[in-house]
Amino acid sequence: MHEPRDSGELLKAAADDDQRAWDMLESRYGPRMWATARACGLSEADAADAVQGAWLRLLEHLHTIRDPSGIGAWLATTTRREAMLILRKERPGVPLPEIVPGDPDPAAAVLEADISRRLWNAVSGLHEPCRTLLRLVATDCGNRQVAGRLGVPVGSVGPTRSRCLERLRTLIHQQETVQ
Amino acid sequence: MINEEYFLAALRLAAGHDPLPEHVSAAARDAYGLRVPQAVTAVPAECPASREVRSADGCKMVRFVAAGLTFDLEVTVGDGLIDVAGQIVPHPGEGSHVDVRTPHLTLTRRLARTGHFAATGLPPGWLSVVCHRPGQPPVQTRWVRIRP
Known part of the structure; x- marks a missing residue:
């Protein structure tokens, strides 16, 4: 039997009662969502709430995501928003990111596995x-x-x-320019 | 502008440090069992008395609306557990009932004639209420995070 691999296919399958497709989405995006929540400065307990909240939001929108292929960016952005909501309770005034399905959140995009690996290699x-x-x-x-x-x-x-991270940012930028 | 924390999180991710805890992964997978087929989602609305505020006694008022129904929930956190006192107006009809849900526990309650219901002793965290109406699609409030 053909195994759906594309994220959009997985989302459609999950919306169609396929637990395995949901599990595969979790395997694919869970680590990045966790890193997103932790990058916002949340404790482990609060980060767990933010990640769980993002999955529950996906349940609410399972049939209405406009761009299924952008589900990774949607989950990362939603995780960041839930993390910010949690932070805002502790620190009023924290701005919330807008969620635009399919529109990559630049902060969360850094946590794409490929980009993370490139950063790590660039070190x-x-x-x-x-x-x-x-x-x-x-x-x-x-x-x-x-x-x-x-x-x-x-x-x-x-x-x-801070200086080292700036050098890393410059190095990555130079590598991108060469490519 | 991408801040330093995101760069550091990306490095930790690549280095394999601060991995996703197994219990968080398991909870995400279990969440799939919480979907309610055909449900209409009730979205947060402003309460006239108090706009999603938490009073001094730890009581929080939240309102959700959809499909002509208004859910008013008064949520109290005490002794590490959540108590919910709610009302759905207008009454959704004879034979209706509600599920007061958390990811780990669901309590089913019949509605009083006034649309009132109550559930106590729920674990803190994410909470949602689903109203089941005979012959009509269920109405589910958005998930709301309740912590002390």
Whole structure:
């Protein structure tokens, strides 16, 4: 039997009572949705709520998504919106992103698996201390631990990290221009 | 502008750190069982008395409307559990009932003549109410997050 692989096909199958199609959507987009919620600064418990909320919103719109092929972007944007709603309860004034089905959210798009892999590969092309620093922060080392490994003052880790991320952004941009 | 947190999240994603927890993945898959075929979705509306506000006693008022029905829900969070006191107006008809749902627990209640219903002891998190009407499509409120 033909296995639907395209996201649009999976969404249509899920809307047509196919639990396996739903599970495949979850496998495909769940990690990115989690990363989106965590990127908004949510704790694990709140991020779990944001991700669950986005899946429940999809249930509500299962038959009305205008562009099924854009379901990945829709889920990421919806996760971000739910995350912002949770944050707004704690910090009033946090702006909410508009949800436009099929219109990629630039922030969430960074979390596409391909882009993440390119970012990760690009880290290898950075000079020290950026290469080590970004590898350490990607593995959730705190500032004190990073400072210890790099032999620099704790207070310098934040500003150095910002500079390294800017260099990474420039490197990615240069690679895109060459391609 | 993409902020640093998104770049760091992308790096963590690629590095395999901060992976999606298994229980979050399982909850997402289980959510599929919560769909209500043919349901009309009731959307949030402004309450005249209080616009989705939480009062000092932890009570939150929310209103949803669709298909000519208005759902008024008074949600109280206490002792780590949720109590819901609701009313549907106008009464959706003889034989109607409601399901007060969370992802982990559904409580079914008959409606009083006034359209009132109540459910207690629900786990905090996502909540929705579905009104089943004989001979008509069910009406389901949007999911709303209720936390202390």
